[in-house]
Amino acid sequence: MIHFLALDLHGLVGRRMRLLAVAAMLIFFGIDMGPAFAIPLAAVACVLIASDLFLMDERGRLDILYATLPVGRTTVVLGRYTTVLLEFLVAAVIGNTVAMLDVDFGRAPLGPGMLVMMNVVGFVIVAVGLAVQLPAFFALGYTKARFVGLVPPVVIAVAGLSVGRKADILQGLAAIVRGRGVSVPLEAAAVAGCVIVLAASVLAARALYVRRRL
Amino acid sequence: MGYAVNEKTSATPLALRAEGLTVRAGDFLLDAVDVEVPTGYVVGMVGPNGAGKTTTIKAILGMVGRSSGFVELFGEPASRQAARNAQIGVVLDRPFFSPDWRVASVGTRVGRFYPTWDADRFAGLLREFRLPARTSVGALSRGQGMRLSFAVALCHDPRLLILDEPTGGLDPVARAELVEGLREFMVDENHSVLFSTHITSDLDGLADFIQVLDGGHSTYRGTLDDLHAQFALVQGVGDPGRDALRAVLGLRRARDRFEGMIRVADSHLFGRDAELSAATTDDIVVHLVRAGHDNEKGL
Numbered sequence: 001m002i003h004f005l006a007l008d009l010h011g012l013v014g015r016r017m018r019l020l021a022v023a024a025m026l027i028f029f030g031i032d033m034g035p036a037f038a039i040p041l042a043a044v045a046c047v048l049i050a051s052d053l054f055l056m057d058e059r060g061r062l063d064i065l066y067a068t069l070p071v072g073r074t075t076v077v078l079g080r081y082t083t084v085l086l087e088f089l090v091a092a093v094i095g096n097t098v099a100m101l102d103v104d105f106g107r108a109p110l111g112p113g114m115l116v117m118m119n120v121v122g123f124v125i126v127a128v129g130l131a132v133q134l135p136a137f138f139a140l141g142y143t144k145a146r147f148v149g150l151v152p153p154v155v156i157a158v159a160g161l162s163v164g165r166k167a168d169i170l171q172g173l174a175a176i177v178r179g180r181g182v183s184v185p186l187e188a189a190a191v192a193g194c195v196i197v198l199a200a201s202v203l204a205a206r207a208l209y210v211r212r213r214l
Numbered sequence: 215m216g217y218a219v220n221e222k223t224s225a226t227p228l229a230l231r232a233e234g235l236t237v238r239a240g241d242f243l244l245d246a247v248d249v250e251v252p253t254g255y256v257v258g259m260v261g262p263n264g265a266g267k268t269t270t271i272k273a274i275l276g277m278v279g280r281s282s283g284f285v286e287l288f289g290e291p292a293s294r295q296a297a298r299n300a301q302i303g304v305v306l307d308r309p310f311f312s313p314d315w316r317v318a319s320v321g322t323r324v325g326r327f328y329p330t331w332d333a334d335r336f337a338g339l340l341r342e343f344r345l346p347a348r349t350s351v352g353a354l355s356r357g358q359g360m361r362l363s364f365a366v367a368l369c370h371d372p373r374l375l376i377l378d379e380p381t382g383g384l385d386p387v388a389r390a391e392l393v394e395g396l397r398e399f400m401v402d403e404n405h406s407v408l409f410s411t412h413i414t415s416d417l418d419g420l421a422d423f424i425q426v427l428d429g430g431h432s433t434y435r436g437t438l439d440d441l442h443a444q445f446a447l448v449q450g451v452g453d454p455g456r457d458a459l460r461a462v463l464g465l466r467r468a469r470d471r472f473e474g475m476i477r478v479a480d481s482h483l484f485g486r487d488a489e490l491s492a493a494t495t496d497d498i499v500v501h502l503v504r505a506g507h508d509n510e511k512g513l
Contacts, residue, residue: 007326059314060312070327072294072296
């Protein structure tokens with residue numbers, strides 16, 4: 001799988017302009033909305049750009065290439081999920097960095113509870129978003145599945161905007177987090193749930209990709 | 215039309231054996247097609263567009279699901295893609311590399327998957343094929359893209375090359391270069407080639423065996439020499455008789471003239487007025503396909 005991962009990550013170099021644009025968007029919104037929001041926004045950005053890999057597959061007929069290489073389709077699926085999760089890790093590092101830098105610019109410091117919760121929220125966004133998107137892309141390819149791929153980002157954006165407009169909800173949430181500190185069982189349960197969702201998504205994607213006509 | 219490739223090569227192990235390949239794709243049915251490629255030989259697969267050549271090759275490569283049939287490579291079931299693909303090189307009708315990749319980087323990206331990848335040979339082939347190393351794949355001409363695909367297919371030292379319509383859309387020079395490259399590949403007696411094309415002249419002097427596909431069926435399998443020895447073109451004036459006309463494959467009549475193709479064994483059915491001539495591979499494929507269509511129409 002390491003060879004496929006290297007090939008996939010190599011492809012990210014070709015997307016550097018888009019990644020830079022997404023990073024700039026993160027910084028902008030992070031500064032505008034509050035430092036903690038840079039973290040889930042990084043996750044949203046990750047979900048938004050996940051389809052790029054499948055777009056590149058389609059442009060270069062890379063699914064055909066994968067089918068001629070000495071790697072199985074299971075390896076392709078596992079490698080692609082790993083690539084996207086590595087993207088999320090990078091995005092999370094950027095998001096956390098932006099959040100920290102923003103705090104340094106004179107805002108209220110982020111407590112550990114808020115920081116952990118925002119990272120967990122980010123992971124939930126990525127896990128749910130990818131769990132819906134990736135099986136569709138593996139089953140149908142970019143062109144046919146691109147509208148399915150848009151569903152998670154749109155739902156997340158609408159939900160985010162709805163919540164974001166209700167300042168009292170955010171303040172209440174922040175107060176809860178500040179008040180209770182880090183709730184390890186809750187966050188651990190959320191992370192475990194996401195891992196299960198992602199594992200189910202991998203299995204579904206594999207089953208669909210194995211049956212796909214190339 | 216039955217034929218056993220092994221009649222000529224009974225002691226030769228098979229590089230590829232596919233039996234009963236059946237694939238349903240919408241209205242199209244690839245119907246129990248058998249393919250055999252003896253080690254050390256070139257098999258040409260010919261037929262009109264939509265005959266099932268690409269589907270057969272995709273079924274062999276596992277790119278489409280089969281409803282029945284099996285594939286063996288070098289005597290082993292080719293069920294595991296990783297093991298199967300390590301031994302074969304594939305060239306399809308268009309390159310399958312990202313248009314953003316530079317030509318030289320294709321070797322780096324693809325080569326890491328093969329322990330036997332020869333980077334020096336890849337660099338040498340780029341020079342030999344006059345491919346600009348720093349140009350992106352998307353900027354290559356059709357002929358250059360095909361040469362790049364061919365170079366990539368060769369550099370992990372495959373034992374079997376599978377090519378699907380590689381010469382379609384190429385100019386005569388590029389086609390000749392590709393055929394010459396295949397001849398060089400076949401210098402090693404352990405190498406084998408399965409080559410689908412609708413440009414049958416590419417197979418003359420290259421293919422040892424030929425398989426004709428039409429409408430998802432295999433209509434002929436045999437040696438190229440047998441193919442030429444077995445069929446002849448016929449044309450004449452008047453009515454040669456019912457038995458003679460029945461023997462004509464792809465019969466066409468205009469006024470009092472008739473023409474078509476016959477088995478040489480049936481030539482005694484025709485009188486002196488009928489004119490027989492040698493059939494090219496193209497002629498034979500056209501008439502076999504035409505005969506199949508006539509049968510479907512009940513003619």
